Amino acid sequence: MESRQLQERVDAAFTEHFGRTPLRERLDDLLKQAIDLTRYRDLRDLREEAGDLLCALLQLSTECDWRVEDLVEGTLAKLEARRLQYASLGRKTRVAILGGSFDPVTQGHLAAAKFILGASRTFDEVWLSPAFGHLQKDLAPVEHRLAMLRLAVEGSPQLKVHDYEVARELGGDTLHMVKHLLEEDYAKTTYDLSLAFGLDVANSLPTWPGSETLTRMIRFVIIARTGYDVQPGAWYLEAPHIYLQPDQPLPQLSSTMARQAARDGGDLESIVPPAVAGYIRAHGLYRQA
Secondary structure (H helix, E strand, O other): OOHHHHHHHHHHHHHHHHOOOOHHHHHHHHHHHHHHHHOOOOHHHHHHHHHHHHHHHHHHHHHOOOOHHHHHHHHHHHHHHHHHHHHHHOOOEEEEEEEEOOOOOOHHHHHHHHHHHHHHOOOOEEEEEEOOOOOOOOOOOHHHHHHHHHHHHOOOOOEEEOOHHHHOOOOOOHHHHHHHHOOOHHHHHOEEEEEEEEHHHHHHHHHOOOHHHHHHHOEEEEEOOOOOOOOOOOHHHOOOOEEEOOOOOOOOOOHHHHHHHHHHOOOHHHOOOHHHHHHHHHOOOOOOO
């Protein structure tokens, strides 16, 4: 449905139920609905309030004889002008750091990174940051995992490999890592850093040592995952954190699936980028269970 048709449907419904509304009353109604939106109780409630506010805004556009396309294009042009202005003024580059073992990196990891860029409208780059080690896992040598990551992000300038944990041989203590990371000069002068996790990790984070300190130190970007529910009053629903819910589930392509395909001679290219599949075969990775 085109936006003009949508405006016409909303106008017909509003006229039938409410009659014609003076501009001052319309603006008061918009203010009330915007306040209601900020008081949402859960995602279902948020969706309903957002729909009410959106319809009221569409009706305001119709009553003022504005085309929705013109409003959107005007805002996009303004945002682009601001982006250029920020660049000239040296605005920090906004980065979401997506951590993981990446043993190996899969199309699922890349889909999550690209989803963060597109859905959040906040970040300029996503950095893929491999863990140096893992207490519960035997990982492939880190030089191989880094090499595969670099192959995976080739041709995607907004995706970069961040070897911070590897270069410093850090363990799995996220709070310790974040404290050191935020002390780096580039974190103070050049980059505005956030951490990205899946919903499964986010729901367990309150049980981590120092979790309250951690969530105050840095913004988190949380991605919904199939099979995991948003907890009522969850910490990641509050600013400055960002919760992202894709319209369609992201590809469930795990490193475990990739290792099994490599071991069993399966369709590796359907799980990892072709260059990564070639690297795995060339170096004989994951042949042993």
